[in-house]
Amino acid sequence: MANFTGTVLITGGTSGLGYYAATEIARQRPQYRIIVASRKDPDNSAAKINQKLKQDNVVFMPLDLGHLDNVRSFVQSLGEQNIPPISGLVLNAGLQYPDAVKYTTDGIEATFGINHLGHALLFYLLQPYLAHEARTVVTASGTHDPAQKSGLPDAKYTSGEELAHPTAATIDNSGRQRYSTSKLCNIMWTYALHRRLTRLAGKKWTVVAFDPGLMPGTGLARDAGPLLRFVWNNVLPSLVPLLRLLISANVHRPEESGASLAWVLLDEAEQSNSGVYYEGRQQIKSSVDSYDESKQEELWSWTVNFLAADDKEKRDFQVAS
Numbered sequence: 001m002a003n004f005t006g007t008v009l010i011t012g013g014t015s016g017l018g019y020y021a022a023t024e025i026a027r028q029r030p031q032y033r034i035i036v037a038s039r040k041d042p043d044n045s046a047a048k049i050n051q052k053l054k055q056d057n058v059v060f061m062p063l064d065l066g067h068l069d070n071v072r073s074f075v076q077s078l079g080e081q082n083i084p085p086i087s088g089l090v091l092n093a094g095l096q097y098p099d100a101v102k103y104t105t106d107g108i109e110a111t112f113g114i115n116h117l118g119h120a121l122l123f124y125l126l127q128p129y130l131a132h133e134a135r136t137v138v139t140a141s142g143t144h145d146p147a148q149k150s151g152l153p154d155a156k157y158t159s160g161e162e163l164a165h166p167t168a169a170t171i172d173n174s175g176r177q178r179y180s181t182s183k184l185c186n187i188m189w190t191y192a193l194h195r196r197l198t199r200l201a202g203k204k205w206t207v208v209a210f211d212p213g214l215m216p217g218t219g220l221a222r223d224a225g226p227l228l229r230f231v232w233n234n235v236l237p238s239l240v241p242l243l244r245l246l247i248s249a250n251v252h253r254p255e256e257s258g259a260s261l262a263w264v265l266l267d268e269a270e271q272s273n274s275g276v277y278y279e280g281r282q283q284i285k286s287s288v289d290s291y292d293e294s295k296q297e298e299l300w301s302w303t304v305n306f307l308a309a310d311d312k313e314k315r316d317f318q319v320a321s
Contacts, residue, residue: 004031004057004084006032006084006087006088007032007033007083007085007086007087008033008088008089008265009037009089009126010035010037010092011037011038011063011065011093012093012139013045013090013092014040014045017092017139017212017261018036018090018092018258019045019254019258020254020258020259021257021258021265022258026049026050026053026055026057026058027053030053030055032084033059033083034058035078036049036060038060038063039063041060044060045060046059061077065119065122066104066114066118067105067106067118068121068307071121071125072121074122078126078129079129083129085129085130085131085134086126088134088135088137088265088266089130090136090265091119092137093119094114094115094139094141094182096111096175096176096179097178097179098175100175101171101175102175107165109166111175111181112163112164115182116185116303117303119138121307123136124304124317127316132202133203133204134204134205135206135265136193137209137261137264137265138189138209139261140183140186140211140277141179141180142211142213142250144184144187145287145290152179153173153180154177154180155177156177156181160301160306163185164306184290188292188295190207190208190275191291192296192299193207193319194274195275196318197274206272208264208274208276208277208278209276210260210261210264211277211279211280212280213251213257213279213280214247250279260278260280260281263281277290
């Protein structure tokens with residue numbers, strides 16, 4: 001461990017977008033410890049990356065973002081390892097449940113709980129381990145923006161409480177809408193965090209949101225029906241060039257988007273950019289709703305109040321200097 005000069009942590013780094021991003025980050029930063037964190041690693045992704053690159057800087061750590069106590073245990077375990085400061089944090093893991101509402105072990109609607117809440121807690125708890133100069137990249141999605149006409153139902157932010165514990169008013173919302181809304185939450189939380197980072201004294205922390213585009217063949221459809229999974233995993237990946245012509249230029253193979261994610265995290269010219277939204281390697285505007293500061297602050301306040309175990313954590317989670 002003493003040979004490494006920094007750390008990069010990637011959630012969802014064992015497959016798809018996260019795997020290819022981790023591979024590229026490890027290639028560019030052989031002097032860093034690269035931690036890929038997911039619920040499990042059945043394909044031994046860390047070992048495969050090390051073997052491919054002929055390096056030994058990538059390790060796997062189990063992390064269940066749908067279990068808040070597990071997130072806390074993960075950070076405690078990380079701290080006990082005396083890792084080098086974290087200069088790169090990629091909040092990338094995400095799930096989509098297409099059918100009836102599902103809940104985490106904590107009783108939170110699972111799409112919101114995993115895509116937003118677990119990641120927020122992870123960031124809050126990791127603050128003491130971040131380097132003086134640290135960059136956080138939050139994987140979002142163009143599906144959050146109705147203007148992009150992604151085919152998913154429009155994202156609709158009501159309140160943090162309603163998204164976490166749906167009432168009769170929203171319990172029948174489709175899983176696809178819950179996904180697009182969770183991605184809107186990712187972006188709103190990014191902007192709210194950015195405002196707080198600009199007030200931090202003595203630290204150079206930045207945060208941005210990143211849209212990898214449509215990536216057929218990734219694990220996003222793991223909970224879809226068998227026919228859709230087959231088409232997603234076995235048919236559409238070979239049609240990416242055609243899909244770019246017919247649907248959108250923002251359709252990519254996972255390795256292409258993984259390289260772009262690594263670029264957003266590591267490129268020297270981008271390091272000072274914060275509070276912005278990337279589509280691949282291009283900065284663009286996110287949705288109109290995502291810039292609503294009242295919604296951003298409602299989400300931020302609810303998230304902090306829900307996650308904090310005591311008054312000290314409430315203060316710490318506010319990212320005060």
